[in-house]
Each structure stands twice: as C-alpha cells, then as structure tokens.
Amino acid sequence: MKKQRVVITGMGMITPLGNNVRSSWKGVVEGCSGIGPLTRRDATNFPTKVAGEVKNFNSVDYLKAKEARKMDRFTQFAVVATLEALKDADIIIGENINPERVGVWIGTGIGGMETYEEQFRKFYEKGYKRVSPFFVPMMIPDMASGQVSIMVGAKGITTCTVTACASGANSIGDAYKVIERGDADVMIAGGAEAPITDMALAGFSSMTALSTNPDPRTASRPFDKNRDGFVMGEGAGILILESRESAVSRNANIYGEIVGYGATGDAHHITTPAPGGEGGARAMTIALQDAGLHPEDVDYINAHGTSTYYNDLYETQAIKSVFGEHAYQLAVSSTKSMTGHVLGAAGAIEAIFSILAIKKGVLPPTINYETPDKELDLDYVPNQARQANVQVVLSNSLGFGGHNVSLVFKNYA
Known part of the structure; x- marks a missing residue:
C-alpha cells in the first residue's frame, strides 16, 4: 500500500494570546503573556490566583445563539477554530471536497466540565426536571468532533481522543495516519479545552499542580529554577490535514508537512x-x-x-x-x-x-x-x-x- 504524504493546508486557533492564528502568533513572536488574574471563577476560593483565560470571546459573534446554547465552551472553541481553519484552507465541504472523504478527530482532556458543574447545581437545588435536556450531549468529550462534523458536513471518520494533556497531539497523529493509509483526503484535527471551572481548579490545586505565584507576569516559568507549577489555560487549536495529492490538485496553500x-x-x-x-x-x-x-x-x-x-x-x-x-x-x-x-x-x-x-x-x-x-x-x-x-x-x-x-x-x- 502506497503511503500518502500529509500536509497542513489550514489552521485555526483560540488562545489566551488571541482569538485567531494571526493574533496568537503575533503574541508568541513578541514574547507576550496571555496570562492574567483569574476572573472566570472566584479566586478567593483557590490558592492559585492566575489563569490563561481566552479574552473577548462571545460565541454569538461566530455562531447562532440557538446553536451556541447547546454547546459547552470547549465545543464552542472547537467549532470557531474549525471555521477559521477551513476558511484558511479554502475548503468548502461538498463543493471542492467530497464530504465522505473528510473526517474529524478532535481531542479534549476533561470535556464539558463547566456544563457538568452548572447542571449539577441545578439538580441539587431544584431537582432533575430543571436539568437541561442538552446536558449529556453538551458534556461528553466527543461532542466537539460531533458538532464540528454536523456544522461543516464532514461525513468521514469522526472521533475523539481523551489522553489528558496529550489529547490534541494524539488526535493530530491519529488523523495523520488516517490520511497516510488512504482512508480520508482531509482531516479536521486538534484539541479543545475549557477547564477554568471550580472543580477543575479545585482538583489541580488539591494535587498542588498549579502555580501559587500571584504575579501573572511570572507565574508560568518553564525550565526556570523557581518554577512552582503550571498555570491553567483554555482554548483550541485546529489543523486541516490533507493528502498532498488532494492539496496539489486544488492548488492549496501548504504550510508544511507532518512526517x-x-x-x-x-x-x-x-x-x-x-x-x-x-x-x-x-x-x-x-x-x-x-x-x-x-x-x-x-x-x-x-x-x-x-x-x-x-x-x-x-x-x-x-x-x-x-x-x-x-x-x-x-x-x-x-x-x-x-x-x-x-x-x-x-x-x-x-x-x-x-x-x-x-x-x-x-x-x-x-x-x-x-x-x-x-x-x-x-x-x-x-x-x-x-x-x-x-x-x-x-x-x-x-x-x-x-x-x-x-x-x-x-x-x-
């Protein structure tokens, strides 16, 4: 079996540095920090006081309000980053790419934790009838891939990898192999996470994994002697992986190759x-x-x-x-x-x-x-x-x- 070469033709991202690839990369090149004071939760409840929060993200700027309400924040991130990546790749599924030859492989570490906490509070205070009928499909980790597939019309393999902090990388690697062996022409691959929630912060704080440095400018300091733990972040990264044959046939812009x-x-x-x-x-x-x-x-x-x-x-x-x-x-x-x-x-x-x-x-x-x-x-x-x-x-x-x-x-x- 001939192995297909696999290239990258599109990218999309939402990070604490910016809500697209351009602004996120600009922040990296300039050595900027996307870390700031913890605001999405009450910081007085935790020993950690800082986080890498996504800023100025409003789901209805990208999605219909009715659709956004049925998605956890991590899924919203995945969908929005995918839309950027497909646009960057100049792909319109069903027009210039066969839907059955497009798959989705998006990983997450803990999935819809925010939804779980919100709905549990409703159940605890008001009973099961007040729990959203969308609770389960909003919470489960595979829903980023599922919602992306539905929204963009991708009908190939659609799946999810959950391997903690390796989830996004595993997803890209596994998607790469799908194309390499000829089972798809295009894979929408990456990871999404929205873990800045009470229980996630509590759990990581309890295991003393998070930095307790209150200064957002210096709390995340990899390889430094004075490092004292990681800083929680949120966001998504999506790559459009494509067989070289497909990319060349449609004269696509190629960023690089995964080998x-x-x-x-x-x-x-x-x-x-x-x-x-x-x-x-x-x-x-x-x-x-x-x-x-x-x-x-x-x-x-x-x-x-x-x-x-x-x-x-x-x-x-x-x-x-x-x-x-x-x-x-x-x-x-x-x-x-x-x-x-x-x-x-x-x-x-x-x-x-x-x-x-x-x-x-x-x-x-x-x-x-x-x-x-x-x-x-x-x-x-x-x-x-x-x-x-x-x-x-x-x-x-x-x-x-x-x-x-x-x-x-x-x-x-």
Missing part, C-alpha cells in the same frame, strides 16, 4: 512522568523513525514544558538521551510560558506554533526565564524570539496516565 508520530505509555504513575523521561524519549525516537529522520536533523523542539518540577526535569533528560550532543545544538522552548497549560488543547496549539516556526523562520521563546537550573542546561530560547532557518520541528505532549506523544513537522518541498 512523524510517536506514542508511548510510561506504565509508571498516574501523574508523574517516568524517571528520566523514559517514555517520552521512546515517543521521540519512534516519531523520528516514522519520519525517516535522524536526531541531528531536528532544529527545534516545542517542549511540553509545563513549569512543573518533574516534567521540565524529565523532559530535559529525555531530550538528552535521544539527541545526545545534538541536544546542545538545537533549540528547545515552551510556549506554555505565554499561553499557560491548555490541557487537551495544548498539543494542537503547540503544533500550530511549531508549523509557523518553520514557515516564518522564528523560534518561539520561553518567557519568564530568569534563574537557570543547573540540571536544565539546554538552549531554552530565553525570553525573546529568535530568527532561524527552521526545517524540522519536533513537538512533545505528555499526559496524566503516562501518555507520551511526539509529532514531527518539516518544511514542505
């Missing part, structure tokens, strides 16, 4: 990565083998880089184990320093930043990097973006449960 996908399990612990990043190292190795590339071919790694002690340490150790001396020649940065950690959407948002790093020749920075940690001694592109000739990027995503994902993108030629 490698590695996924592994730690089999170690529900929240802490395996010592030395062993599982993440295997995911990177598998992704490079899938791409037919050598470690020295990689120019830049968009790290998972959560700003937690063990993640940043073990991911650095994993990179060293895979890349050897080349680890000190390539650039490594965490855009979570600017967006916060968008959980199941993080891998998709970071995939877009990775592709734009290639297309624009810019290495995104790790902002808030002030105090080096002697155990973390790679080039983390501190504080300012850097011009560079970027040909190959590897993007890492790691999730609770021991999920490890690496994606490899390269310049299209």
Whole structure:
C-alpha cells in the first residue's frame, strides 16, 4: 500500500494570546503573556490566583445563539477554530471536497466540565426536571468532533481522543495516519479545552499542580529554577490535514508537512512522568523513525514544558538521551510560558506554533526565564524570539496516565 504524504493546508486557533492564528502568533513572536488574574471563577476560593483565560470571546459573534446554547465552551472553541481553519484552507465541504472523504478527530482532556458543574447545581437545588435536556450531549468529550462534523458536513471518520494533556497531539497523529493509509483526503484535527471551572481548579490545586505565584507576569516559568507549577489555560487549536495529492490538485496553500508520530505509555504513575523521561524519549525516537529522520536533523523542539518540577526535569533528560550532543545544538522552548497549560488543547496549539516556526523562520521563546537550573542546561530560547532557518520541528505532549506523544513537522518541498 502506497503511503500518502500529509500536509497542513489550514489552521485555526483560540488562545489566551488571541482569538485567531494571526493574533496568537503575533503574541508568541513578541514574547507576550496571555496570562492574567483569574476572573472566570472566584479566586478567593483557590490558592492559585492566575489563569490563561481566552479574552473577548462571545460565541454569538461566530455562531447562532440557538446553536451556541447547546454547546459547552470547549465545543464552542472547537467549532470557531474549525471555521477559521477551513476558511484558511479554502475548503468548502461538498463543493471542492467530497464530504465522505473528510473526517474529524478532535481531542479534549476533561470535556464539558463547566456544563457538568452548572447542571449539577441545578439538580441539587431544584431537582432533575430543571436539568437541561442538552446536558449529556453538551458534556461528553466527543461532542466537539460531533458538532464540528454536523456544522461543516464532514461525513468521514469522526472521533475523539481523551489522553489528558496529550489529547490534541494524539488526535493530530491519529488523523495523520488516517490520511497516510488512504482512508480520508482531509482531516479536521486538534484539541479543545475549557477547564477554568471550580472543580477543575479545585482538583489541580488539591494535587498542588498549579502555580501559587500571584504575579501573572511570572507565574508560568518553564525550565526556570523557581518554577512552582503550571498555570491553567483554555482554548483550541485546529489543523486541516490533507493528502498532498488532494492539496496539489486544488492548488492549496501548504504550510508544511507532518512526517512523524510517536506514542508511548510510561506504565509508571498516574501523574508523574517516568524517571528520566523514559517514555517520552521512546515517543521521540519512534516519531523520528516514522519520519525517516535522524536526531541531528531536528532544529527545534516545542517542549511540553509545563513549569512543573518533574516534567521540565524529565523532559530535559529525555531530550538528552535521544539527541545526545545534538541536544546542545538545537533549540528547545515552551510556549506554555505565554499561553499557560491548555490541557487537551495544548498539543494542537503547540503544533500550530511549531508549523509557523518553520514557515516564518522564528523560534518561539520561553518567557519568564530568569534563574537557570543547573540540571536544565539546554538552549531554552530565553525570553525573546529568535530568527532561524527552521526545517524540522519536533513537538512533545505528555499526559496524566503516562501518555507520551511526539509529532514531527518539516518544511514542505
């Protein structure tokens, strides 16, 4: 069976840096922080006081009010980012693409948590008759993919991956393989998350995973010695993956090519990565083998880089184990320093930043990097973006449960 080459022809995103790709990328290049005071919930209830909130997002600016009311916030993000991505790709399903050859694969970490909390309060206070009939379809994680499929008319495989913070990256990798093996011509792929809710904040605070630094300018500080936890973010990232044959036939704009996908399990612990990043190292190795590339071919790694002690340490150790001396020649940065950690959407948002790093020749920075940690001694592109000739990027995503994902993108030629 001939493997299809898979390219990226469209992108859409909503992040704490902006409500589209253009403004989000501008924020990254300028080293801006999308993190601010926690306003979506009562901050006095939690030890964490900051969040990467999406700003000035009103669903009715993009969707009919009747439709928006039937969607949780994470689904709204997914739908709006998809509309941007399809427009960017110049795809109108049913006109220039066969609907049966278009699939949807959108992941999420915790799905409609906001809807669950709101409806439970109604049930607790007023009984079951006051619970919305749309409660279940608004809450379940697969509804981002389902609503996107319905709204744009995609009739191919429509599914959802839930692998915690690796969900978006897994979804892109699995969608890539659907096209590679010839089961679809186009896949709408990525992740969406809206986790800034009382119970999500309570749960992550209880496990002491969130930063308690009250200064939004410095709370998210991946690879810095004084890192003290991640900052919760929200948003969505959607890629239009397309077979090269389909893209060329319709003279589409091609941003880059996805060439490698590695996924592994730690089999170690529900929240802490395996010592030395062993599982993440295997995911990177598998992704490079899938791409037919050598470690020295990689120019830049968009790290998972959560700003937690063990993640940043073990991911650095994993990179060293895979890349050897080349680890000190390539650039490594965490855009979570600017967006916060968008959980199941993080891998998709970071995939877009990775592709734009290639297309624009810019290495995104790790902002808030002030105090080096002697155990973390790679080039983390501190504080300012850097011009560079970027040909190959590897993007890492790691999730609770021991999920490890690496994606490899390269310049299209």
